[in-house]
Amino acid sequence: MTRALVPPVWRALPRRALAAAAAVGLLLAGIPRMQSGPPDPLVGLYALRAAALVFALGLAFLLDDPARHITAAVPARRPVRVALRVALVAPWAALCWTAALLLVPEEARPPVGALTLEAAATAVLALAAAALVVRRTQATEPGAAISTWLLATGATAFLLLPPHWTLFVTPTDPRWQSTHTHWALLLTAAATTTALATTEPRHPHTPTPH
């Protein structure tokens, strides 16, 4: 069944939102190359962070499904359907991120592993929010609301998180390592939330109603 689902699910993806996010993200990642003078590592860092956020804003639309009510009670399991959407988009997301990294000149490029962790955590956070909204509400297309929330959360985290909990430091900062432990925790929490929110809600079981 999963193989048969690939073409319609591919067609049902919110490709416009995903493509727009990919284009804007790559444009932002290209900013360091557009600058004159020697490459600035700080510009490279923030350009990649901005690109990661924009990619995540696009992924917030991944579970948008105008037909979700019609398909709410079909035998095809929800985790399979969500996993299929993620699987169809994941290679493109990886490709976009790789392109974004390569767009930043090597001299201005921050540590790739750490930035990839940040990007993955942001993307999975967007997905977790989408999965939670889909599970807890009847919204069919929550992407716009989730991306707004993600943007606001990103800004709030950037401005208001206390110094020992900040997520946005530079590679020269002594907190770089500990900050990325926090990013790893965030990624784990978001991935767990996504997995739990994607499971079928449990129905109460009583052997036989009278």
Place this chain on the structure above:
Amino acid sequence: MSDLSPAPPSVPTVSAAGLTLRYGGTAALDDVSVRLGEGVTGLLGPNGAGKTTLLRVLATAVPPDKGAFTVLGHDPGTSAGRQEVRRALGYLPQAPGFHPDFSAFEFVDYVAILKELTDRTARHREVRRVLDAVALSDVRSKRIKKLSGGMRQRVALAAALVGDPGFLVLDEPTVGLDPEQRMRFRELIARAGEGRTVLLSTHQTEDVAMLCHRVIVMVRGRVRFEGTPAELTARAAGRVWSSTEREPGAWAGWRTGTGSFRNVGEPPEGAELVEPTLEDGYLLTLDGESSEVTAA
């Protein structure tokens, strides 16, 4: 629970007991027990009565907080049972949405795949069959966004019918349709009710009168009435009368096309009683609990 005790269907397809579901502090369903058999059962009730919630629960789209039910003997409380219920189910939700760039055929085909019809040839045959059943064969290649509202509703019905489910759940399928489209839809629902169980939620008492062999009235998350349409109509016997002036004591009253007033409630002595309709019985069953019903 119902305040009448009609004979339950001899062979219930759906059997639910004590279904309760709360949203915040509000009970959308409050200890609802129903038994449904073959044929079309109408579900009436004012807005917010819990009709859609009951349908969503029975369609396994949302689990109840308490209570249990079976569909064709399968218990959705277990993962395997839920799968079996869904295999036996066709669900047309209220205000169904579509992928607008899909054609009618592609969309129903997509739903057919989700219903585990994986053999391409057999599936396409089934999709053509249901599109034919809802009279959409001619426009099956047209994009859904180019179809009229009535046609889209029929696409949704075709999606519900695909796989020949034994239990069909229809949530206000005729809302927003013009009279001709509603008539066509009635035909389709009547045909769908032959040999299977159909639960039809509607605000149209006419639909219930014309289609249903049983009717359930819900108010504030509870079943207020369960019985036949004739039994619901009989509740208004002797409580509908005609008058030349507005009757202040009537629970509901309106001027008819002939200029006289039709009143529902407790008639005054010597009132000119008239034949009640199912709608009268329904209004009296609500017993003033609907803010939607106003004297005109």
